[in-house]
Amino acid sequence: xxxxxxGTRPQAANIPLQRARPEATGIxxxxxxxxxxxxxxxxxxxxxxxxxxxxxxxxxxxxCGKSTLLRMIAGLEAVSGGRIWLGDQDVTSRLPxxxxxxxxxxxYALYPRMTVRRNLGFGLRMRHxxxxxxxxxxxxxxxxxxxxxxxxxxxxxxxxxxRQRVAMGRAIVREPKAFLMDEPLSNLDAKxxxxxxxxxxxxxxxxxTTTVYVTHDQVEAMTLGQRVAVLRDGVLQQxxxxxxxxxxxxxxxxxAFIGSPSMNFVAASVxxxxxxxxxxxxxxxxxxxxxxxDRQVILGIRPTGFGVAESNGWPTLRAVPDVVxxxxxxxxxxxxxxxxxxxxxxxxxxxxxxxxxxxxLLPEEKARFTVRVPGDHPVSIGEPLDLAVNPERLYFFDPExxxxxx
Amino acid sequence: xxxRTATGPVRIESRWARPLQVGRYLLLFAFACFFLMPVYVxxxxxxxxxxxxxxxxxxxxxxxxxxxxxxxxxxxxxxGLVNSVLLAVPVSIxxxxxxxxxxxxxxxxxFPGADIVFPLILFGMFIPxxxxxxxxxxxxxxxxxxxxxxxxxxxxxxxxxxxxTLIFRSYFAGISDELIDAAKVDGAGMLRTLAYVALPIxxxxxxVAMIWQFTSSWNDFLFGVMLTSKENWPVxxxxxxxxxxxxxxxxxxxxxxxxxxxxxxxxxxxLGRFFMRGLMAGALKG
Amino acid sequence: MRQxxxxxxxxxxxAPSLIVLGIFVYGFMGWTANLSFTxxxxxxxxxxxxxxxxxxxxxxxxxxxGQRFGIDTQNVLIFxxxxxxxxxxxxxxxxxLLDRGVRGESFxxxxxxxxxxxxxxAIAIVWRWLLSNGTGTQLTGxxxxxSASGLGFLANDWFKSDSGWAIAAVALPAGWAxxxxxxxxxxxxxxxxxxxxxxxxxxxxxxxPQVLWHVVRPMLLPVTMSALVILAHISLKTFDLIYAMDLKxxxxxxxxxxxxxxxxxxxxxxxGAAIAMLLLAGVAVVIIPYIWYSVRAERRS
Numbered sequence: 001x002x003x004x005x006x007g008t009r010p011q012a013a014n015i016p017l018q019r020a021r022p023e024a025t026g027i028x029x030x031x032x033x034x035x036x037x038x039x040x041x042x043x044x045x046x047x048x049x050x051x052x053x054x055x056x057x058x059x060x061x062x063x064c065g066k067s068t069l070l071r072m073i074a075g076l077e078a079v080s081g082g083r084i085w086l087g088d089q090d091v092t093s094r095l096p097x098x099x100x101x102x103x104x105x106x107x108y109a110l111y112p113r114m115t116v117r118r119n120l121g122f123g124l125r126m127r128h129x130x131x132x133x134x135x136x137x138x139x140x141x142x143x144x145x146x147x148x149x150x151x152x153x154x155x156x157x158x159x160x161x162x163r164q165r166v167a168m169g170r171a172i173v174r175e176p177k178a179f180l181m182d183e184p185l186s187n188l189d190a191k192x193x194x195x196x197x198x199x200x201x202x203x204x205x206x207x208x209t210t211t212v213y214v215t216h217d218q219v220e221a222m223t224l225g226q227r228v229a230v231l232r233d234g235v236l237q238q239x240x241x242x243x244x245x246x247x248x249x250x251x252x253x254x255x256a257f258i259g260s261p262s263m264n265f266v267a268a269s270v271x272x273x274x275x276x277x278x279x280x281x282x283x284x285x286x287x288x289x290x291x292x293x294d295r296q297v298i299l300g301i302r303p304t305g306f307g308v309a310e311s312n313g314w315p316t317l318r319a320v321p322d323v324v325x326x327x328x329x330x331x332x333x334x335x336x337x338x339x340x341x342x343x344x345x346x347x348x349x350x351x352x353x354x355x356x357x358x359x360x361l362l363p364e365e366k367a368r369f370t371v372r373v374p375g376d377h378p379v380s381i382g383e384p385l386d387l388a389v390n391p392e393r394l395y396f397f398d399p400e401x402x403x404x405x406x
Numbered sequence: 407x408x409x410r411t412a413t414g415p416v417r418i419e420s421r422w423a424r425p426l427q428v429g430r431y432l433l434l435f436a437f438a439c440f441f442l443m444p445v446y447v448x449x450x451x452x453x454x455x456x457x458x459x460x461x462x463x464x465x466x467x468x469x470x471x472x473x474x475x476x477x478x479x480x481x482x483x484x485x486g487l488v489n490s491v492l493l494a495v496p497v498s499i500x501x502x503x504x505x506x507x508x509x510x511x512x513x514x515x516x517f518p519g520a521d522i523v524f525p526l527i528l529f530g531m532f533i534p535x536x537x538x539x540x541x542x543x544x545x546x547x548x549x550x551x552x553x554x555x556x557x558x559x560x561x562x563x564x565x566x567x568x569x570x571t572l573i574f575r576s577y578f579a580g581i582s583d584e585l586i587d588a589a590k591v592d593g594a595g596m597l598r599t600l601a602y603v604a605l606p607i608x609x610x611x612x613x614v615a616m617i618w619q620f621t622s623s624w625n626d627f628l629f630g631v632m633l634t635s636k637e638n639w640p641v642x643x644x645x646x647x648x649x650x651x652x653x654x655x656x657x658x659x660x661x662x663x664x665x666x667x668x669x670x671x672x673x674x675x676x677l678g679r680f681f682m683r684g685l686m687a688g689a690l691k692g
Numbered sequence: 693m694r695q696x697x698x699x700x701x702x703x704x705x706x707a708p709s710l711i712v713l714g715i716f717v718y719g720f721m722g723w724t725a726n727l728s729f730t731x732x733x734x735x736x737x738x739x740x741x742x743x744x745x746x747x748x749x750x751x752x753x754x755x756x757x758g759q760r761f762g763i764d765t766q767n768v769l770i771f772x773x774x775x776x777x778x779x780x781x782x783x784x785x786x787x788x789l790l791d792r793g794v795r796g797e798s799f800x801x802x803x804x805x806x807x808x809x810x811x812x813x814a815i816a817i818v819w820r821w822l823l824s825n826g827t828g829t830q831l832t833g834x835x836x837x838x839s840a841s842g843l844g845f846l847a848n849d850w851f852k853s854d855s856g857w858a859i860a861a862v863a864l865p866a867g868w869a870x871x872x873x874x875x876x877x878x879x880x881x882x883x884x885x886x887x888x889x890x891x892x893x894x895x896x897x898x899x900x901p902q903v904l905w906h907v908v909r910p911m912l913l914p915v916t917m918s919a920l921v922i923l924a925h926i927s928l929k930t931f932d933l934i935y936a937m938d939l940k941x942x943x944x945x946x947x948x949x950x951x952x953x954x955x956x957x958x959x960x961x962x963x964g965a966a967i968a969m970l971l972l973a974g975v976a977v978v979i980i981p982y983i984w985y986s987v988r989a990e991r992r993s
Contacts, residue, residue: 430789517699521991532975532979561716
């Protein structure tokens with residue numbers, strides 16, 4: 001992370017910005033809804049409180065309403081219901097130009113006929129900031145982002161990464177109450193994306209500006225967000241720290257969406273203080289509310305919730321790897337489980353939002369597990385091995401509602 | 407095969423490729439001759455000496471080049487040419503500016519009902535002008551704008567609005583919505599978004615719209631003949647008058663025809679690319 | 693409220709244009725329609741309400757007016773058929789000839805399209821000479837060319853012919869003016885077919901004519917419709933060209949000219965308005981579905 005980043009100038013990036021904002025502004029959404037013409041409900045009564053200086057990521061599959069929500073905060077989209085507060089001001093009915101927020105767009109949206117300098121200064125110019133002040137701030141931001149040598153170029157003469165930085169710079173120069181970012185890294189190649197992610201984190205630490213960041217990529221969400229808000233079909237599912245989201249998903253969708261590779265699911269039954277699936281009996285964790293229950297559940301296990309070398313007295317599952325994916329340090333095994341597969345809207349929606357290689361997770365008939373094992377553990381395709389299931393790392397979901405059962 | 411190495415690219419073609427190619431060029435040349443035939447007649451006759459001009463020898467090349475025709479016809483055509491310049495230049499500028507504003511609003515700053523308004527505007531582009539001619543002439547007379555060029559300019563600007571609006575609307579539709587959003591978030595209202603963000607990227611659309619309007623107002627006949635008095639005739643009306651007169655020698659007619667066409671042809675030759683785009687826009691979709 | 697502040701300025705900016713167009717297009721069309729139900733004569737446009745009398749008169753083949761209008765309608769239909777079919781075919785052939793990388797393509801393209809930049813008046817002046825029907829020592833124009841190249845049997849009286857098809861000769865200059873445009877439309881359409889698609893067909897074993905027929909042709913339908921509609925509405929409206937070719941000849945008279953003469957030479961404003969409305973109806977039948985279709989196609993994409 002601290003190695004020099006490609007395309008950036010680390011020595012410049014280390015100069016601190018002189019004037020971080022003295023006090024940051026929070027954003028509060030109260031029951032915000034958006035119904036498009038034609039009746040589609042894109043955002044459904046979302047409550048969200050972004051604390052001053054916080055970095056919150058909105059994540060979800062495409063069409064979940066995250067971009068619409070962001071655009072409503074910017075004022076680019078009118079709200080159909082609810083209120084939006086910027087600090088202690090109700091900005092619900094203000095036009096974008098009357099809200100003091102800055103936005104970074106997926107396509108960067110740099111003004112093609114303006115030089116980088118004029119692009120950076122445009123927002124200040126529109127807000128009638130005097131020329132000397134404008135030039136000073138543009139120069140300052142250009143230095144921080146390592147853009148000084150590009151100031152007189154037009155956007156067409158810049159690389160993707162440089163354009164991305166100009167787009168960032170255009171937001172930073174304004175010193176707005178909040179940054180709104182709409183998938184700002186998705187047009188970069190994978191390597192640059194990782195480096196920009198780190199830069200962005202550092203920038204936020206330095207500036208302390210309240211930021212709302214939209215992405216469909218849960219890895220990006222987890223690595224960037226102080227808190228991550230997961231949306232599905234316009235409804236806010238859960239907003240929490242990445243750790244808490246990973247450990248305590250409130251429902252099947254969040255559980256399936258967060259974490260890579262995805263959580264494994266299998267239909268199971270609970271009775272007598274244990275869960276049963278595929279001829280296996282796993283005792284419930286201590287204090288589980290299901291201890292006395294007798295019912296059907298969906299059981300979830302993270303790929304990392306298995307032990308291969310040691311069994312610790314856990315119940316073991318004999319399985320035959322179908323596919324082995326080498327990751328170097330680790331391996332992903334894909335195994336068939338002798339139990340019906342789980343196919344609910346929630347798992348399907350979560351999987352559809354993921355990368356294509358995760359599609360293997362939902363084969364036709366039987367359940368399939370992905371299991372992550374250490375790279376030094378010998379496995380080969382077709383060779384049976386014993387997998388110990390860690391009872392402490394099981395998740396239970398209601399098959400009807402998808403809610404987590406604790 | 408082994409003997410064919412290093413003799414350039416190996417062509418994959420059938421036995422008939424060569425004769426077909428020859429036939430293709432022959433046909434193309436035939437078409438080109440058809441299109442250039444009137445130009446040949448026009449130029450050749452215009453350059454002929456009066457004594458050489460006769461109907462039966464129209465295809466023959468001039469024995470000596472003579473600018474007599476041009477000299478004779480220049481005084482008669484000059485006022486028309488001047489009027490047409492005074493007409494076409496303001497028309498192309500005013501229509502384009504209005505079209506830019508309309509096109510911007512209809513594509514990037516839309517209001518409820520814009521989807522209904524636009525087809526209604528478009529229809530104005532296709533109507534036969536006979537259907538509005540009587541009230542239009544009457545209105546222009548009542549406004550005291552019949553006879554002069556100002557009325558003709560006004561009418562061309564108005565009936566040019568649909569096409570220029572269409573040209574700019576299509577052009578602006580091609581730029582990203584995020585660009586407009588960025589300007590809004592940066593604090594620009596509609597006029598400043600138009601002025602600072604949209605217009606600076608619109609020169610190609612201006613070229614298309616201006617050329618279209620220049621050409622169509624230059625070539626218009628119907629409005630010109632209805633709305634202007636003799637001293638304000640545009641060149642098409644003047645040309646028709648010269649050509650329709652009794653006993654006007656052919657070389658003079660052809661010389662005036664050539665002169666009347668030169669400005670638009672010049673525009674076509676120099677800015678053909680934009681001219682073509684206008685034609686495509688006129689078909690609603692390219 | 694916020695909504696109005698958002699789009700209000702836009703509406704304000706286009707409002708002048710909308711109002712002016714509303715008056716000059718729709719208001720004037722309404723006025724003309726209204727006028728067509730009166731016996732208005734003279735420039736004051738006053739007359740009694742006569743209902744459909746003007747239309748009835750135009751339809752009545754026994755009267756002089758009806759007779760002429762009948763001929764005009766027939767003329768404009770013949771003209772449209774010949775002109776549209778001819779331009780479409782010529783345009784398509786030219787586009788196909790140019791499609792696959794011809795040396796000097798831009799030269800040919802320019803030559804085919806330049807007539808679009810020329811006024812119909814100038815076109816008519818040259819072509820009425822080229823289509824002259826003089827004989828003997830007066831033999832000239834295309835006829836002279838034909839006889840000189842041994843194609844004398846092709847010579848004819850063109851638009852001065854006595855046959856009802858005289859107007860078809862006017863389709864020649866009209867097609868000369870517009871088939872290059874059609875060529876451009878077709879060329880754009882053909883080139884709009886993705887190369888992958890054509891290559892896939894070639895790899896699948898299709899020969900070039902088969903590629904054109906099975907792959908390119910189905911995708912040209914929208915372009916063909918566009919060209920058809922544009923040409924048809926132009927042909928209904930054609931005025932200058934015929935006016936300058938021979939304005940006094942009944943053989944190449946059309947409703948567009950008849951309206952002009954009746955109204956502004958004859959002073960029958962009511963009747964002229966009726967012809968204008970029929971002309972408008974003819975154009976509207978072609979154009980309104982076209983606009984509707986285009987707008988819808990755009991909204992879908």
